[in-house]
Amino acid sequence: MGIFKDVFKKKENEAMTVSAPAAGYVKPLEGLKDGVFSERLLGEGCVISPMEETIYAPFDGRVVLVTETKHAIGLISNDGIELLIHVGLDTVMMAGEGFNMMVEKGESVKQGDRLMSFSTAKIKAAGYLDDVIVIVSNTKCFQGVACTQKEVVKASDELIRIMK
Numbered sequence: 001m002g003i004f005k006d007v008f009k010k011k012e013n014e015a016m017t018v019s020a021p022a023a024g025y026v027k028p029l030e031g032l033k034d035g036v037f038s039e040r041l042l043g044e045g046c047v048i049s050p051m052e053e054t055i056y057a058p059f060d061g062r063v064v065l066v067t068e069t070k071h072a073i074g075l076i077s078n079d080g081i082e083l084l085i086h087v088g089l090d091t092v093m094m095a096g097e098g099f100n101m102m103v104e105k106g107e108s109v110k111q112g113d114r115l116m117s118f119s120t121a122k123i124k125a126a127g128y129l130d131d132v133i134v135i136v137s138n139t140k141c142f143q144g145v146a147c148t149q150k151e152v153v154k155a156s157d158e159l160i161r162i163m164k
Contacts (some may be wrong), residue, residue, distance in 0.1 A: 098122030
């Protein structure tokens with residue numbers, strides 16, 4: 001038994017990944033015209049300018065937050081990554097119009113499960129941006145959090161790499 005004990009142990013410097021919850025163009029947080037996100041007050045992350053209107057689970061985990069206005073969802077991975085997925089800027093003002101949540105708080109999810117959908121047309125008609133903001137809210141718990149260098153991602157592509 002002794003020869004296998006280290007094989008199954010996770011390494012301290014092992015990287016974890018967060019997959020893209022939507023397909024689109026990747027942009028840095030500092031490009032947002034919102035100090036809370038652009039100044040990383042909630043954590044490190046990036047932005048996806050969406051090419052589709054569905055948000056998918058970026059890892060296996062559990063839903064810990066579903067906003068009443070359906071524009072944001074909080075997840076925790078089985079590895080302890082806390083993630084906020086926020087659709088649009090100021091879309092809280094839409095009071096749920098144009099958003100459809102497919103999961104509930106407390107529900108377990110598998111990577112690739114559909115979490116929510118949104119209407120880009122309704123968001124833009126209301127005068128808001130439809131950017132999908134992805135934030136690792138417990139950034140300080142890790143040695144490093146880095147976004148992909150890709151300009152375009154598909155849902156399920158690696159979006160964020162996290163060093164333990």
